Amino acid sequence: MNVLNILKVAMRSLGRNKLRSFLTMLGIIIGVGAVIAMMAVGEGAQYNIQQQIASLGTNVLLVFPGSINQGGIRIGLGSRTSLTPGDLEAIQTQCPSVAAATAQVRTGAQIVFGEQNWGTSVLGANPSYFTIRSWPLSLGQYFTDADVRGATKVCVLGQTVVDNLFQGGNPVGATIRIKKMPFKVVGVLEPKGQSAQGSDQDDIIIAPYTTVQKKLMGVTFLGIIMVSAVSDQAMVDAQNQITELLRVRHKIQPWEDNDFTVRSQTEIANTAQATTQVLTILLASIASISLLVGGIGIMNIMLVSVTERTREIGIRMSIGARSRDILYQFLIEAVVLSMAGGALGVLIGIASSDIISALANWPTLVSPVSVGLAFLFAAAVGIFFGFYPARKAAILNPIDALRYE
């Protein structure tokens, strides 16, 4: 019997028991759907991190106070206050592979302009921050190195802040109040839109870091130093140069650990990616259990079907069906069930990952690989769980099958 004919016979006998066939498929539909949705959640998170690397630039290094252990977990970050303005200056001037460096200190603040009120985050930085992040202006100017030295009360606004405080007016030259202190607005940044994590990057005010430290926070240490290397290839050199320089500056003895950490964006992202990968695998394995349960459902129904159709098997054998003809007939029935379930499951999976991303505001990504994998897995489940019942039918004795009541 050729494949096409076997397929026809299989479709017909499944069509005869539509409800039963559908309920049997349901296990596979839910299983495949769950695998795809869970993988979409995990892969969405990974895609997110990759986007983050791309948006931050591949030549960016971050210097944190405190040390990071081998597992990548930061210990005591923020509680150490080891980085100083002198370190920043030294990195900028003494490391040949460093192109630019900026401090980063961050605080939240209430902003007032006239009647308007807006809560946002204030970032203290050097003018090189705008170069490193390649962030152009739409109006006015950046603040200058002189502003940093003099801790001048000037600032540059993100578009969201402008929208909320000025309602269309030109803010350049205006004076706003940050924590009740007057700041002069010198420029407006071009909108960057949402970050990869979905936060609004334009909801920000950037001022000289010295001003933020002294006037807004009352501290002298730096939060993070952000550095750009002269090229992607110079990343390792830059990292080594900074490490050596800071060890000398901080008078760290050879047997002592660093009191700072230099990490590239890529390294940080890779750590996060490894974590989400584990998450993806975990989610997918839990979902595949339901696929397995679906497979057992197929096996159960196929066993019932073989018993019910024992006489049919006997008739087919009496007119010349060989064992393998019977085997294929039932096997293909099981595979058709699982593949049809797999196809519907793919649709359900794609739909539910869209729903998840809409409801939970979590980015999801349905990759062709995950669809292909889930589908193949479903077919394999059909073959695996269909084989036993099909074999049971194929090895029946013709005369016993014919006499079966």
Added chain:
Amino acid sequence: MSEQMSNLISVQHLIKVYQMGDVEVHALRGVSLEIFRGEFVAIMGASGSGKSTFMNIIGCLDVPTKGEYILDDIDVSRLDRDALAKIRNEKIGFVFQGFNLLPRTSALENVELPMFYNNVSSKARREKAMEALRVVGLEERWNHMPNQLSGGQQQRVAVARALVNNPSIILADEPTGNLDSRTSVEVMEIFQQLNHQGITIVLVTHEADIAQYAKRNVVFKDGRIKRDFAVEKRRTASEQLATMPAFADEDEEVIELNMTPEAKEQKERMR
């Protein structure tokens, strides 16, 4: 004629023992028989005498416990499952008492079924199946499901299925067991016609008048052959049918005997 008289089936000392737990059932206790090409054999005997067991073995549906079986010069006792399936497909056509058609499958598709297992093209399959239905006089019912056909019609579909692959032999185990007398003779008419065209037929029956349509009778008793003889006054089914009036006219008087007075009165009024 010499071709017609050559040996088609030859069994020697056939023994079949069924093991039922501790009990051994001796269904065949040493059966030896030769059947020639073109023969029409009726196998008779009491219930439980081993007729069906014998048929299943010569039909390659079952294997003997002991003994030799040669079909068409092939030593069947040495073949494996797949080879037996091939022989059933190409050389043997079965007709059973219970028709054994696939339910919810049209007459045509039922007749096509054997050809699915020897890779006949779908066009040739359809043509040959229609031709077989024409032989049994059911070409107009080709798209009817078994449950839309009478018992006699279902059995004729089964006969069409048995002959569609041009078998060397048709084996029929009590084919008229579930049929009334007239449809029984109709089925025998088809068998006689096929036999006339050269197909060998072996038929099991316990009705002596049905056995009279065959050329040779073999009588089984307790798993052995008790008698084997040529039929003396052979009946011709087509002649018999001509003398058999249709049911309604024939039995009018008999039915009247069964009627209550009220029913008779009602019948009078309807005239």
